[in-house]
Amino acid sequence: MEQSLHDLELGLLLDAIYLTYHYDFRSYAKASLTRRIRTALGHFRCATIARLQERVLREPPLFAELLRFLTVQVSEMFRDPTYYRALREQVVPYLKTYASLKIWVAGCATGEEAYSLAIMLYEEGLIDRTLIYATDINPESLRTAEEGVYRIDRFTKFTESYQLAGGRASLGDYYLAGYGGAVLDRSLKKAILFSDHSLVTDTVFAEMQFVSCRNVLIYFEKGLQERALGVLSDSLCHKGFLGLGLKETLRFSPHAVAYTELVPDVRIYRKI
Amino acid sequence: MRDLEAIVIGGSAGALDALLSILPTLPAQVLCPIILVLHLPPAQPSQLPAILSRICARTVCEAEDKVPLCDQTIYVAAPNYHLLIERDRSLSLSIDAPVHHSRPAIDVLFASAADAYGPAVAGLLLSGANEDGAEGLAQIRQAGGLAIIQDPATASFPIMPEAAIRRVGPSAHVVRLQDIGAFFNTRR
Numbered sequence: 001m002e003q004s005l006h007d008l009e010l011g012l013l014l015d016a017i018y019l020t021y022h023y024d025f026r027s028y029a030k031a032s033l034t035r036r037i038r039t040a041l042g043h044f045r046c047a048t049i050a051r052l053q054e055r056v057l058r059e060p061p062l063f064a065e066l067l068r069f070l071t072v073q074v075s076e077m078f079r080d081p082t083y084y085r086a087l088r089e090q091v092v093p094y095l096k097t098y099a100s101l102k103i104w105v106a107g108c109a110t111g112e113e114a115y116s117l118a119i120m121l122y123e124e125g126l127i128d129r130t131l132i133y134a135t136d137i138n139p140e141s142l143r144t145a146e147e148g149v150y151r152i153d154r155f156t157k158f159t160e161s162y163q164l165a166g167g168r169a170s171l172g173d174y175y176l177a178g179y180g181g182a183v184l185d186r187s188l189k190k191a192i193l194f195s196d197h198s199l200v201t202d203t204v205f206a207e208m209q210f211v212s213c214r215n216v217l218i219y220f221e222k223g224l225q226e227r228a229l230g231v232l233s234d235s236l237c238h239k240g241f242l243g244l245g246l247k248e249t250l251r252f253s254p255h256a257v258a259y260t261e262l263v264p265d266v267r268i269y270r271k272i
Numbered sequence: 273m274r275d276l277e278a279i280v281i282g283g284s285a286g287a288l289d290a291l292l293s294i295l296p297t298l299p300a301q302v303l304c305p306i307i308l309v310l311h312l313p314p315a316q317p318s319q320l321p322a323i324l325s326r327i328c329a330r331t332v333c334e335a336e337d338k339v340p341l342c343d344q345t346i347y348v349a350a351p352n353y354h355l356l357i358e359r360d361r362s363l364s365l366s367i368d369a370p371v372h373h374s375r376p377a378i379d380v381l382f383a384s385a386a387d388a389y390g391p392a393v394a395g396l397l398l399s400g401a402n403e404d405g406a407e408g409l410a411q412i413r414q415a416g417g418l419a420i421i422q423d424p425a426t427a428s429f430p431i432m433p434e435a436a437i438r439r440v441g442p443s444a445h446v447v448r449l450q451d452i453g454a455f456f457n458t459r460r
């Protein structure tokens with residue numbers, strides 16, 4: 001009884017959000033979404049999901065805040081160094097054969113992944129001919145990404161990962177430390193276009209040589225994963241590259257037939 | 273006694289040794305899937321599935337996103353990701369912030385198991401040096417499931433089981449390490 005009430009209320013909340021704000025969380029994986037909604041209930045002091053729904057409908061500013069709970073903004077520079085090392089060693093040589101490059105970071109959160117790629121492309125002499133589209137559905141994260149300012153204490157980990165990823169210089173060359181924050185070099189930002197795009201409700205917007213979509217698909221139910229993979233796939237040029245998170249795979253997907261596994265360990269695929 | 277549809281297990285320091293002694297004694301009639309979160313150092317690829325395969329007859333594999341759970345199989349959480357069970361009895365991974373400084377966190381797995389299975393799940397909490405798992409086990413109990421805690425006197429690190437005993441209260445089954453396997457003889 002209680003269980004089905006929870007499902008019912010959650011479904012209604014997601015419908016209400018979709019109808020009012022056009023954010024579609026209806027096919028997100030429910031277990032982790034449920035966990036985050038419970039945290040939100042505590043934060044907004046709502047006894048029930050139904051109560052939260054009522055407030056979301058009547059108080060638009062509350063929705064902006066709720067988005068922080070509905071999406072997961074956890075990111076790092078050079079997260080999974082082996083991924084970046086494989087890109088550098090096995091994808092960059094192909095990218096060098098293009099006169100101009102378009103790269104898409106789908107689900108970029110607060111921008112760490114896009115800046116990491118920009119640094120790698122700079123070191124490989126590719127940055128001047130590259131445009132990185134970095135997209136997300138969370139406007140607050142996109143603003144943070146745009147600013148390119150991160151807490152200074154995070155840079156110990158970032159630096160370690162940068163080195164493991166095969167960085168050619170010192171990460172310190174790319175940021176200026178100030179009052180508790182570190183600002184990434186503005187020249188990196190020049191290569192990146194941060195913008196709003198949803199893998200659920202939007203479609204293809206350009207043709208890319210490389211698409212990186214990491215740790216986003218795990219938040220979707222199976223059917224939605226296929227939909228999103230379709231958008232990523234349709235965005236790639238012939239022989240383009242697709243990178244996923246370490247625990248995301250094409251293996252069980254109908255899209256698998258369109259790809260070869262370039263670096264299976266770190267989920268880098270190449271479109272056939 | 274209603275049949276179990278899943279067993280979820282959590283532990284930290286000292287839990288691997290406990291598992292190595294429990295798994296071989298687990299009755300063959302326990303068919304349901306077993307889902308496992310152990311706190312391990314995050315960086316290295318997990319050796320755990322290989323280690324556990326050697327000591328028991330069940331299939332042991334690393335948990336993968338959106339994979340349906342199968343009987344007679346042990347699913348081990350991957351390092352650096354939370355592991356959750358969906359209502360349709362498939363697994364989900366998430367990279368939400370660590371809980372109790374841990375990712376995977378036992379609380380996250382256990383709470384999702386309580387939601388997914390209600391009374392048809394058993395949660396087993398083993399040795400450990402922090403308080404992860406206590407809250408999740410309480411949620412399993414509240415949903416009518418079975419809460420089993422390794423007797424702290426038989427745990428290398430009693431903090432985790434002790435915290436769970438305090439949190440869950442008298443309806444938890446506190447079982448000595450050497451008796452845990454047999455405990456599932458009567459409840460499966």
Ligand SMILES: C[S@@+](CC[C@H](N)C(=O)[O-])C[C@H]1O[C@@H](n2cnc3c(N)ncnc32)[C@H](O)[C@@H]1O
Nearest residue numbers: 071072075076107109137138198199200214215
């Ligand atoms: C865990 S973060 C991943 C950040 C980064 N890619 C990484 O791996 O470090 C997941 C991101 O996906 C975004 N996201 C969620 N739903 C999305 C959607 N429908 N379309 C695009 N991005 C989405 C979230 O807002 C969040 O920023």
